[in-house]
Amino acid sequence: MAGHNKWSQIKRKKGALDAKRSKIFTRLIKEITVAVKEGGPDPEGNPRLRMAIQNSKSVNMPKDNIERAIKKGENTDSNYSEVTYEGYATNGVAVFIECATDNINRTVQNLRTIFNKYDGSLGTNGSLEFIFDRKGVFVIKLSPVQLPDEDEFILEMIDAGAEEVEFEEECITIYCAMEDFGQLQKKVESMHLEVENAELQRLPKTTVTLELEPLQKVLRFIDTLEDDDDVQKVYHNLDLNEELLAKLES
The missing domain is CATH 1.10.10.200 (Integrase, N-terminal zinc-binding domain)
Structure with missing residues (x-):
């Protein structure tokens, strides 16, 4: 993991x-x-x-x-459909898009235009199943909540369905299988932990590393996708290492 x-x-x-x-x-x-x-x-x-x-x-x-x-x-007049799209940016970067839309034709046309503009290719549903895992991800704030011993906390989370628990400086990240999300959500709520974010995410099994210039182009492509009104979430398998992050921020 x-x-x-x-x-x-x-x-x-x-x-x-x-x-x-x-x-x-x-x-x-x-x-x-x-x-x-x-x-x-x-x-x-x-x-x-x-x-x-x-x-x-x-x-x-x-x-x-x-x-x-x-x-x-x-309101019965509100009618969003949840749809997903898959494809590739340049340099073989896989992209998975989740949308909520009241007009699927508009959404498809907008996404196709963005992919074409950035030399990407919109694929068929299911084509990226081998690249992404759908997992539950909980981010818990460490303060001001007082947590039990790390080992004890990890065991409690595993009993509730967690696959991995990672302690960091300001938060704890907990991962679980999609089917265990509800059970783990109940456990976290019962402990009155301060949840920064909890959601199902698509996590890449493999990543692609790019040099700065092609990386910037792919990030512009992802930014454009995220700016579309119908797009809820965009997942990709870019490997943004510390060195590249520093260059992007400079």
């Missing part, structure tokens, strides 16, 4: 850049709306909605925005 850990670290290091370009509130509102459509407006009986609300609070989304998103989900 070392590759998964590295991926998590990379995402956080790049988080400041992501926050500037991503329409975070818009995407979380869509997630809440879809969650309500799927499982109803009561967070107690709808784990997906509960998770979406928690993630919204962690980025300081106002309570009024959350409540409006829930009401929107109850």
Whole structure:
């Protein structure tokens, strides 16, 4: 799971850049709306909605925005479809895209235009199954919550379905199989831990390393995908090592 850990670290290091370009509130509102459509407006009986609300609070989304998103989900006129797309950027970088859209034709056309502009290729669904694993990822803030002994905590998490637990300076990252996500979510909630983020992610099994110039082109491509209103999440298998991150930030 070392590759998964590295991926998590990379995402956080790049988080400041992501926050500037991503329409975070818009995407979380869509997630809440879809969650309500799927499982109803009561967070107690709808784990997906509960998770979406928690993630919204962690980025300081106002309570009024959350409540409006829930009401929107109850409105029968609101009709988002969840769709995924797969393809390759230049230099063999795999890209997996999750969307929430009310117009699939528009979404496909927009994505095809972006892929063509950056010399990528939009593939068929299932073509990247061998590259990405879908895993539950929980990021827990270390303070001000007082946690038990590391070994004891790890054992508790494993009993609840965790595959790996990684302690870092300011947080703990917990990984689990997709099917164990709900069980682990209940365990984390029962311990009243401060959750920074909890979601299902697509983690790369293998990564691609690029030199700075082609890397910058692929990152521009990913940025453009993320800026599309219908796109919720973009996953890729770029290896952003410490040296490259330093060059990108300079």
